[in-house]
Amino acid sequence: MNLYNQVKQLENKYKKLYEGSPEMHRTIDIHGFIIDCNQAYVDNLHYVTRSEVIGHSIFEHTAPESMDSMHASFREWQLKGTVKGKEILLRRKDGSTFPALVNASSLLDDDGNLVGSNTVLTDLTEIQRTKHELQYAYEKLKEAQKLKEDFIRIAAHDLRSPIQPILVMSELARSNPAHLEEALSIIVKEAKKLKKLADDLLDLAKIENGSLSYDMKKVKANDILKDIVEVGRVCLLGPTATGTKNNPQVPSRVEIVADLIHNDIELLADKDRMIQALSNIMGNSIKFTKEGQITVQTRILDDKGIFVIEIIDTGPGIPKEVLSTMFERFTSKRPDNASGSHQGTGLGLFIARSIIRAHGGDVTALNNLSGRGATFVATIPISK
């Protein structure tokens, strides 16, 4: 084989390397104009022929978002003769963009002057998609981890705090029978707190894995509301019920007023679950209302066939920072105004909203325009 053939063969080999590469290759002059490229480059940028590409500036193939950083890299290359591992967005013929990794080497003339560059561009679309998926999975995992930590925190604190009075009161009742009555009422009260917490955690687990089932039946809205009002009134009587001769408690200064005018409205609902949801909301209003009244009133949004239940209290209102998160799980409500005994598990309103949403409705809270108290608004579709 003569020298000519050898050179030809070598040239072919490198040409194939350039032409046949699955990576995008482009060759530019010192001013950034494309003087050659391979088919992968043409295809990836959705051009048809190489002539559409050659003679054009690399900045025509740069997405507007990457323009500044591309100019910076270009100047850097002009000074240093190299660009390594730079991520930019390329612009296709139709204006769409995709991420690519840029690696450029220098072309020098016989005197060693920089005259151009061979640039390899790697499409990062897949890699970035995987990265985003990974990031998403990581965020999900972090969320699950936080839920687990919240659960442990609650288990450590909220489950433990009712146990102390139960244990100590039992001990006191045994050592001094005179305390029996008071001790028992406290033990029952704290045991009920524990039961409520256990029930809530169980419901939470069911809501989280989607296994909370609903026994949907046609039910009169007012039947549910009458129960809620009753639950509320019993709850207000609570302190006197657990009070004793030695420790009389003042009667509540809160009144529940119900204005139930929509006798014929029926909802398709799981009655017990709906009562649970609305009781949780009523319970929250009662907790924070020291005096005044809690009003239950209803409306119908005629055109949408939606039943609106409003529970309006005369409490201290809801701080701004709590309003946005109060229906999320494990958030303690209205922290500034709550005393220790009021810090629930932060599950009641989350469960309430989950149940109401499962009925095709929703619930929100807002502070009253009067500047006093808050209103919970639940919307539930009317059964026709």
Added chain:
Amino acid sequence: MKILVAEDETSISAVYRLALEDRGHQMIITNDGQECVNAYEETLSKLPDRSHAYLALHPPFDAVILDYRMPKMDGMDAAKVILQKNPHQRIIFASAYVLSTLQESVKNLHVIVELLQKPFELSVLIDTVEDKEIFEALKKINVDVTAIQNWNPTHEQLRELLQSLKHLHKQSPLLLK
């Protein structure tokens, strides 16, 4: 003993009241730090002398038990106000987080307060309030504890007594034997 308590959980304050009243102590229960400070000031105002020197020997309360986390005014702030009125007041913090409570009390109050880890057992509550540890230590160096109890010393006096006795004991062990 005359004991002032600040605790917002009614079930827990009932524990203090029943347990310590059974031991013959006089209990005043308040529901938050503000109420507690008010009660302290009220008792203080009835004393014939409010100088720190007088209060060191005749504190308005033998002990003030403060829940650490309370609405309106927390235990730390209540302690600050009370110690300002009477730097010798014996204060017991009831807290679920004793370590951080200890650190904060040293930082904010510049005194080492006593701590009651929550949740507590009945015996621990009584022993802490009644200075059982100090009396046990005194018994070990053959001190007639009953005589001292009748004398009804403050917590501070008891602690100082124990310290000085221990000191003496170290110097001449035979003296106390």
